[in-house]
Amino acid sequence: MPEAPNSKDKVGMICRALRRAIIEQALEPGAKLPEDSLGERFGVSRTIARYALGQLASEGLVELRRNRIAVVVTPSWQDARDIFDIRMDLERLIVRKIAGKLSSSQIARLKAHVEAEREAHDGPNAVSIRLATEFHIMLASMTNSPVLVRYVSEIAYRCCLTLSLFSRPHSSECGISEHISIIEALQDGDANKAMSLMHSHLDSVANRALVEPTPARGRDLLDVLAPYTEEAT
Amino acid sequence: MPEAPNSKDKVGMICRALRRAIIEQALEPGAKLPEDSLGERFGVSRTIARYALGQLASEGLVELRRNRIAVVVTPSWQDARDIFDIRMDLERLIVRKIAGKLSSSQIARLKAHVEAEREAHDGPNAVSIRLATEFHIMLASMTNSPVLVRYVSEIAYRCCLTLSLFSRPHSSECGISEHISIIEALQDGDANKAMSLMHSHLDSVANRALVEPTPARGRDLLDVLAPYTEEAT
DNA sequence: CGTGCCCGAAGTGCATGCAATCGAGGAGAG
DNA sequence: CTCTCCTCGATTGCATGCACTTCGGGCACG
Numbered sequence: 001m002p003e004a005p006n007s008k009d010k011v012g013m014i015c016r017a018l019r020r021a022i023i024e025q026a027l028e029p030g031a032k033l034p035e036d037s038l039g040e041r042f043g044v045s046r047t048i049a050r051y052a053l054g055q056l057a058s059e060g061l062v063e064l065r066r067n068r069i070a071v072v073v074t075p076s077w078q079d080a081r082d083i084f085d086i087r088m089d090l091e092r093l094i095v096r097k098i099a100g101k102l103s104s105s106q107i108a109r110l111k112a113h114v115e116a117e118r119e120a121h122d123g124p125n126a127v128s129i130r131l132a133t134e135f136h137i138m139l140a141s142m143t144n145s146p147v148l149v150r151y152v153s154e155i156a157y158r159c160c161l162t163l164s165l166f167s168r169p170h171s172s173e174c175g176i177s178e179h180i181s182i183i184e185a186l187q188d189g190d191a192n193k194a195m196s197l198m199h200s201h202l203d204s205v206a207n208r209a210l211v212e213p214t215p216a217r218g219r220d221l222l223d224v225l226a227p228y229t230e231e232a233t
Numbered sequence: 234m235p236e237a238p239n240s241k242d243k244v245g246m247i248c249r250a251l252r253r254a255i256i257e258q259a260l261e262p263g264a265k266l267p268e269d270s271l272g273e274r275f276g277v278s279r280t281i282a283r284y285a286l287g288q289l290a291s292e293g294l295v296e297l298r299r300n301r302i303a304v305v306v307t308p309s310w311q312d313a314r315d316i317f318d319i320r321m322d323l324e325r326l327i328v329r330k331i332a333g334k335l336s337s338s339q340i341a342r343l344k345a346h347v348e349a350e351r352e353a354h355d356g357p358n359a360v361s362i363r364l365a366t367e368f369h370i371m372l373a374s375m376t377n378s379p380v381l382v383r384y385v386s387e388i389a390y391r392c393c394l395t396l397s398l399f400s401r402p403h404s405s406e407c408g409i410s411e412h413i414s415i416i417e418a419l420q421d422g423d424a425n426k427a428m429s430l431m432h433s434h435l436d437s438v439a440n441r442a443l444v445e446p447t448p449a450r451g452r453d454l455l456d457v458l459a460p461y462t463e464e465a466t
Numbered sequence: 467c468g469t470g471c472c473c474g475a476a477g478t479g480c481a482t483g484c485a486a487t488c489g490a491g492g493a494g495a496g
Numbered sequence: 497c498t499c500t501c502c503t504c505g506a507t508t509g510c511a512t513g514c515a516c517t518t519c520g521g522g523c524a525c526g
Contacts, residue, residue, distance in 0.1 A: 009299075010480085011287075034507065045481045047280065050508085054244075054284055058291040060380070066242075067487050067508055082378040086326065093322050145315040147293065151384060243510090267477065278511045283478085300478055300517050469526075478517075487508075496499080 010044050014052040017042070022061055022072060023133055023157055024126035025164045029074035033062060059154045061161070073161065080162040084206040087155045090148065091136065091202060092195045095182070097143045100189020106142055107187055113138060114179050121176065133160055135179055159205075175201055243277050247285040250275070255294055255305060256366055256390055257359035258397045262307035266295060292387045294394070306394065313395040317439040320388045323381065324369065324435060325428045328415065330376045333422020339375055340420055346371060347412050354409065366393055368412055392438075408434055 021027040038049035053070050056062040063073045075083070102110075117131045133156045140152040178201040185194035254260045271282035286303045289295040296306045308316070335343075350364045366389045373385040411434040418427035 036507075039481095046508085047480060047482090051284060051287055054287055055291055058288055060383075068489095069507070078377075079379070082376075082380055085330075085378070086323070086380055086384070089322050089326050090319070093319065097318075143315075144311075145319075146312070147315055147319055147388070150293075151319070155380070269477070272511095279478085280510060280512090301519090302477070467526105469524105471524085472522090474519105474521095476517105476519075479515085481513090481515105483510105483512085485509085485511105488506085490505090491503095493502085494500090496497105 010042070010048050011052045011055065014038065014042050014044070014049065015055050018052070018056060019061065019157060020130070023130050023160045025129070025160070026126070027072050029072050029161055029165050031072045033070045033072065035070075060158055061154075073158075075158060075162050075165065077166070080159075080166065083155055083158050083162065084202070087152070087159065088199065088202050088206075090152050090155065091139075091198050094140050094143055094148060094152065095186060095194040095198050096191050097145070097148075098139070099186050099191035099194045102142060102186055107183065110135075110138065110183050110186075111180075114176060114183065117176050117179065129160055129163065132175075132179075133157070139182075175204065178204075243275070243281050244285045244288065247271065247275050247277070247282065248288050251285070251289060252294065252390060253363070256363050256393045258362070258393070259359070260305050262305050262394055262398050264305045266303045266305065268303075293391055294387075306391075308391060308395050308398065310399070312391075313399065316388055316391050316395065317435070320385070320392065321432065321435050321439075323385050323388065324372075324431050327373050327376055327381060327385065328419060328427040328431050329424050330378070330381075331372070332419050332424035332427045335375060335419055340416065343368075343371065343416050343419075344413075347409060347416065350409050350412065362393055362396065365408070365412075366390070372415075408437065411437075 018027070018033075027033075033053060035046045035049045035053065038052070039046045042049070053062055053064065057064045057070070061073060062070050064070050113131070113135055117128065117135065120127045120131055136156050137149065137153050140149045143149070178197065182194055182197045182201065185197055251260070251266075260266075266286060268279040268282045268286065271285070272279045275282070286295055286297065290297045290303070294306060295303050297303050346364070346368055350361065350368065353360045353364055369389050370382065370386050373382045376382070411430065415427055415430045415434065418430055
């Protein structure tokens with residue numbers, strides 16, 4: 001566990017809070033994160049806020065620019081592709097590792113989580129996204145491999161960022177039923193089925209999200225103008 | 234690029250230096266890293282040293298204990314297994330991505346690197362290990378996927394730690410010829426061959442390294458005693 | 467000779483202060 | 497009216513200071 005889990009750790013508190021804000025899209029890509037404001041908001045000094053930002057930066061969630069205000073990262077389309085690629089591999093590895101090895105209480109916890117997802121389905125979209133993400137992290141944590149948990153967490157968070165950037169009408173994309181199928185395959189110990197289910201699950205999420213750079217509505221004014229830019233002759 | 238590459242970044246300097254010291258086994262697992270000493274050594278204040286340690290901790294290279302001196306992590310045998318598992322997957326992903334897509338200058342750089350490995354083969358073992366590790370990182374960087382680079386770097390560094398812990402007579406394990414075969418397969422665009430070569434390459438490294446916890450000579454007295462610990466009735 | 471306690475030294479946790487840097491907005495020239 | 501330059505507030509970069517915690521050794525005691 002790279003990051004202190006104990007509750008009296010100020011830095012950990014801030015990181016968790018910010019991660020959650022990002023995952024629920026309360027903080028959109030590009031949002032500014034001044035050290036003072038953060039410190040004030042969380043009742044700590046700038047030193048601590050700064051440190052927390054450093055941690056988040058190392059997770060690829062915020063971007064630190066020298067002498068400039070830190071911002072929530074704005075993943076490029078290429079970044080998004082890469083991240084989904086790796087996610088695919090890692091999550092396949094996860095299901096391969098845990099298929100047929102889950103205790104009944106673990107299965108129960110997974111099912112309870114999916115139930116929570118279903119209940120939240122009509123609620124605010126942000127909550128749905130968070131729960132769907134947490135499902136995958138929960139899966140990862142059942143491998144008992146801290147490294148896997150860390151990487152999948154990071155990647156899942158960054159996928160949320162991507163989602164909030166590229167897939168506007170995030171049409172309740174959670175795929176709750178897919179989560180259920182995966183649980184069942186895992187319970188049956190059918191690793192191959194679980195892997196292919198996970199594969200198609202992620203694939204559908206990715207495809208719904210990554211609909212090509214949607215030339216208009218490009219992030220940056222410069223990007224938008226790029227195609228129109230022709231040198232005067 | 235999660236960590237500032239520009240040379241005037243104090244934190245980056247410290248991190249790079251420490252990573253290198255770890256990879257070359259100048260800093261063994263368990264080595265203490267007091268903030269003051271680090272600060273003094275690098276000509277910065279404790280604040281910066283502390284920040285750097287935080288970054289290294291997020292990479293899983295050092296362990297931060299509250300109110301205690303930070304130390305270089307001592308991976309457990311289980312950690313080592315997990316890490317090699319993930320490494321296997323990620324490196325297979327890498328060769329799949331770059332097989333047949335390398336420019337001739339990239340191939341040349343790879344070959345030059347292996348040549349350097351061969352030259353260093355008789356030199357200090359630490360250098361061999363570093364070069365072998367850098368070869369894999371170089372491969373990763375050719376995917377142009379910052380995330381992959383980051384993860385493989387982290388994992389490769391941690392493998393070095395593991396090596397220095399479990400494989401005592403690190404018998405010039407570099408496997409230079411295997412690196413060459415991999416390059417050739419990549420050049421030919423034979424993704425499958427490259428993947429299986431990489432697989433067996435890593436497998437042999439892992440097997441040479443992970444020779445089971447060698448029950449005697451257990452790291453910690455507490456670990457040795459653990460199986461004998463039964464609560465009094 | 468082994469065991470438990472206590473205290474000084476060492477080290478961390480965190481806030482604050484000051485210098486350096488960035489950038490937004492206004493003044494002035496064209 | 498527009499463009500450029502310059503200044504000042506906002507913000508970061510970093511060192512230092514102080515309180516608190518832990519460590520390790522000496523001393524009394526069994």
